[in-house]
Amino acid sequence: MPVAETILAPLDPQAFSGLREHVHRALRQAILAGGYEAGARLNERSIAEQLGVSTTPVKEALRLLEADGLVRTRPRSGVIVNFDFACAEEMILARAAIESTIARLAAQRIAASEKPGLGAILDEMRRATHGGEAEEVIRLNEVFHDHIRSVARANYLRLLNDRQDVYDSDARRIIHSDPAERERALAEHEAIGQAIIARDAEAAEVAMKAHVLRAGETYLDLVFRKYKD
Known part of the structure; x- marks a missing residue:
């Protein structure tokens, strides 16, 4: 053992x-x-x-x-x-399901007065990403997802999601240390944000699920690679 x-x-x-x-x-x-x-x-x-x-x-x-x-x-x-690759994978799948549902609700429930705020976050994310500001990208990533959860007004789903969050600041820092990863994440966040602003619930749900699953695959590779080598 x-x-x-x-x-x-x-x-x-x-x-x-x-x-x-x-x-x-x-x-x-x-x-x-x-x-x-x-x-x-x-x-x-x-x-x-x-x-x-x-x-x-x-x-x-x-x-x-x-x-x-x-x-x-x-x-x-x-x-x-008790935490291994299989457990982490299940948590990511659960988070993808919950976060995508939250994104759908956000698109359905966002008020006209809340749209500029989400757009402003996307503008900041774009500036930080293109400026190579990795730490700011990490901070804004959390702000972006928190804002969507707030707009969705889905408190029960938010509590469930917190139990499935496998990322801490160190994991996010590793993932976003790669400039190419930051660009991929930006494109995905823009797709999610624009779908919510347009109140396209289906597109928001699909985009969020794809984003969480792809980021999850990156996390699994980074965290468990040392045990697979």
């Missing part, structure tokens, strides 16, 4: 008010970024020492991760990482 060796950065002591959530987020991001190989055993004490916390919030966070399906508890073996 592989032993988990990922190094976790200590948490900011000011964040201790919501300690369980912060530990959960730190571990979740490490797992989704491929920091722990599937089957690796997570040592509560080691994790607590790396994060600079007690084992209590770590235990609580691991229970949340088990509910997420990212780890499982084995008798006499402890907590084992």
Whole structure:
């Protein structure tokens, strides 16, 4: 059984008010970024020492991760990482289905007063992409998707989508480090945004699904390549 060796950065002591959530987020991001190989055993004490916390919030966070399906508890073996290529692929497929439905609803529900805001985000994304501003592209990517979720007014779907989001800032940074990838993403975002502005629900749904699936394939290759080589 592989032993988990990922190094976790200590948490900011000011964040201790919501300690369980912060530990959960730190571990979740490490797992989704491929920091722990599937089957690796997570040592509560080691994790607590790396994060600079007690084992209590770590235990609580691991229970949340088990509910997420990212780890499982084995008798006499402890907590084992359950995230592998198949799990990531399923999460991406689920996210594609949810995000595409949200895009459809956004196209149906967008108000005339909300259209300029979405258009302005696309203008900023175009400027940042053509200017080679990778960090700004990453930020605007999140702004763009968040704006669509807000326009859709689909709170239940938004909660479901949050559970299927395999990307953290590090994963997005790796993906968008390639200028060609940034250009592809821009073209896809423009197709999604223009379909929503035009209130073309079918086109918005199709474009969003294709975008999420293609980006997901890139993520799978980047995260799991080291285990396939």
